[in-house]
Each structure stands twice: as C-alpha cells, then as structure tokens.
Amino acid sequence: MKNLSLRILLLMGVILTLFASCEYDFNVYPQPVVPPVGTEDTISFAQDIVPIFTDKCISCHKTGGFAPDLTAANAYSALTSGNYVVAKNPDESDLYKSLKAGGSMSSYITVDETALIYRWIYAGVKNN
Ligand code: HEC
Structure with a gap:
C-alpha cells in the first residue's frame, strides 16, 4: 500500500512537469520581414501607411484630437516633428x-499593418 501511494505521487509529479513544460509564450511576436540590405523597400507612406491611419486611428487622432494628428494632411509632419x-x-x-x-x-491595429509601419520606419521614414 505504501508503495502504491508513492507511485501515485511520482505519477502526479510527472504529469505536473509535463503540463508546466507545455506553457506557451504569448509574448512571441512575429518579426516584420524587411527586404535584405541593399534592396530598396517599395513601401509608400501615402499609399501604404496613411490608409491604415485613416482606417484605424483618426477617430481619436484627428486634428484637434489626441496627439499625434494622423490625418492624411498632417500625419507626416506630426510624426516627424513630434519625434x-x-x-x-x-x-x-x-x-x-x-x-x-x-x-x-496595439489593440487598434493588426500585426500585418504594424509590420508595414516597421518597414516604413526601417526604410528611412520617407515622405513618398
Ligand atoms: C480610441 C481612441 C484611440 C485610437 C483608435 C487610437 N489611439 Fe493612439 N492614443 C490614444 C490616446 C488617448 C493616447 C494618449 C494621448 C496622450 O497621452 O496625450 C494615444 C497615444 C498615441 C501615441 C503616443 C504614444 C506615446 O508613447 O507617446 C501614438 C504614437 C498613437 N497613439 C498612435 C496610434 C495609432 C497609430 C493608432 C491607429 C492604429 C491609434 N493610436 C489609435 C487614443 C487612441
């Protein structure tokens, strides 16, 4: 009988260890794919980035709203002059x-859209 409870204890230990090692790291964030060094990124501020702001951000970040002003007319200067x-x-x-x-x-934007913004900054914050 003593042997049996020892076995049960051992088994529970093994199960607990297995569960603990299955822990998933929710902080893993897919790194944005950037073109290799020497390749020109074709990302465009006006065509790729501004539409994201218009769609997802200007309800709050409008002119006279929360800084930065992300409206199409003001986003570039607000982002660059506001550091x-x-x-x-x-x-x-x-x-x-x-x-x-x-x-x-982060809750207002998708991972793919964030990756575009990453690439735009990485490519040198061009007003293109
Ligand atoms: C529901 C309203 C709301 C939406 C939508 C929203 N924001 Fe904001 N944002 C805020 C508020 C409020 C602040 C804080 C402003 C302050 O402290 O002056 C803020 C601050 C910021 C800041 C400054 C952060 C800092 O560290 O100084 C940035 C950059 C920003 N937002 C970008 C965005 C972008 C890009 C989007 C769209 C993807 C977005 N926000 C969507 C409300 C919003």
Whole structure:
C-alpha cells in the first residue's frame, strides 16, 4: 500500500512537469520581414501607411484630437516633428513601440499593418 501511494505521487509529479513544460509564450511576436540590405523597400507612406491611419486611428487622432494628428494632411509632419519616429530605427520609435505587441495602441491595429509601419520606419521614414 505504501508503495502504491508513492507511485501515485511520482505519477502526479510527472504529469505536473509535463503540463508546466507545455506553457506557451504569448509574448512571441512575429518579426516584420524587411527586404535584405541593399534592396530598396517599395513601401509608400501615402499609399501604404496613411490608409491604415485613416482606417484605424483618426477617430481619436484627428486634428484637434489626441496627439499625434494622423490625418492624411498632417500625419507626416506630426510624426516627424513630434519625434514619434526615428528613421531606420523602428525599435527606438514611439510610433512602433506603441503599436507592437504589448504597446498601448496595439489593440487598434493588426500585426500585418504594424509590420508595414516597421518597414516604413526601417526604410528611412520617407515622405513618398
Ligand atoms: C480610441 C481612441 C484611440 C485610437 C483608435 C487610437 N489611439 Fe493612439 N492614443 C490614444 C490616446 C488617448 C493616447 C494618449 C494621448 C496622450 O497621452 O496625450 C494615444 C497615444 C498615441 C501615441 C503616443 C504614444 C506615446 O508613447 O507617446 C501614438 C504614437 C498613437 N497613439 C498612435 C496610434 C495609432 C497609430 C493608432 C491607429 C492604429 C491609434 N493610436 C489609435 C487614443 C487612441
């Protein structure tokens, strides 16, 4: 009988260990795919980025609303003069930091859209 309870205890230990090792890391965030060095990224601010702002952000970030003003007419100057973007350095850019997983604005945007914004910053914050 003593042997049996020892076995049950052992079995429970094994099961617990198995469950613990199955823990999923929800913080894993797909890294945006950027073109290899030396390749020009074809991303366009006007055609790829502004429509995201118009669709997902300007209900709050309109002129006279919360900063930055992300309306088509003002988004570029608001982002650059307000230091929300650091050219070629998305990880240091408040815009990207607020949109990536865990960021304060991440619930308003998809991962794919955030990846476009990452690429736009990485390509040098062009007003193209
Ligand atoms: C429901 C309203 C709402 C929506 C939608 C929204 N935001 Fe915001 N956003 C806010 C508020 C409120 C703040 C904080 C403003 C402040 O503190 O002055 C903020 C702050 C920010 C900041 C500044 C963060 C910082 O660290 O300084 C950025 C950048 C930003 N939002 C980007 C976006 C983008 C891009 C979108 C669209 C994908 C978006 N927001 C959608 C309400 C919103």
